Amino acid sequence: MHQLVVRQAYAYRDDPSVPLFDDGGPVVIMDANCALCTAGARLISFFDGKHQFRFCPVRTPTGRAVLRHFGLDPEDPESWLYLADGRAYTSLDAIIRAGARVGGIGWLFQVFQVFPKPIQDWMYQRLARNRYRIFGHKDMCAVPDPALRARLID
Numbered sequence: 001m002h003q004l005v006v007r008q009a010y011a012y013r014d015d016p017s018v019p020l021f022d023d024g025g026p027v028v029i030m031d032a033n034c035a036l037c038t039a040g041a042r043l044i045s046f047f048d049g050k051h052q053f054r055f056c057p058v059r060t061p062t063g064r065a066v067l068r069h070f071g072l073d074p075e076d077p078e079s080w081l082y083l084a085d086g087r088a089y090t091s092l093d094a095i096i097r098a099g100a101r102v103g104g105i106g107w108l109f110q111v112f113q114v115f116p117k118p119i120q121d122w123m124y125q126r127l128a129r130n131r132y133r134i135f136g137h138k139d140m141c142a143v144p145d146p147a148l149r150a151r152l153i154d
Contacts, residue, residue, distance in 0.1 A: 005071030009086030025052035032057030047104030
């Protein structure tokens with residue numbers, strides 16, 4: 001697992017390798033071919049009553065560039081990034097923060113805070129590395145839900 005490079009808020013805006021994108025609200029950069037990630041995006045979209053979240057597939061030029069900006073490898077199955085207020089978070093920390101921000105059932109992810117960070121990272125790594133075998137594939141971008149499709153960043 002690559003270590004997240006901590007940068008100043010919104011530093012990616014000044015990085016010429018990162019395309020401009022709508023970061024006016026939280027952005028989740030995730031694997032758009034993973035059934036678990038697709039289900040997560042659908043849940044976030046459903047519970048996000050303020051319509052503030054945006055989703056960016058890892059394999060898009062924007063997703064790849066943002067991950068690289070933060071020192072993450074777009075080919076690494078553990079690369080899941082949550083951007084909030086220009087700051088980046090990964091692993092279960094990102095999922096906990098996204099869940100808290102979206103509200104609704106997302107608050108359930110707070111339970112993972114009882115575990116120390118190394119254990120959170122270990123649990124996330126096991127899940128990320130085995131997600132296709134456990135949950136299968138599903139193309140988020142092919143989802144016919146217009147509400148989710150409107151939130152996708154290319």
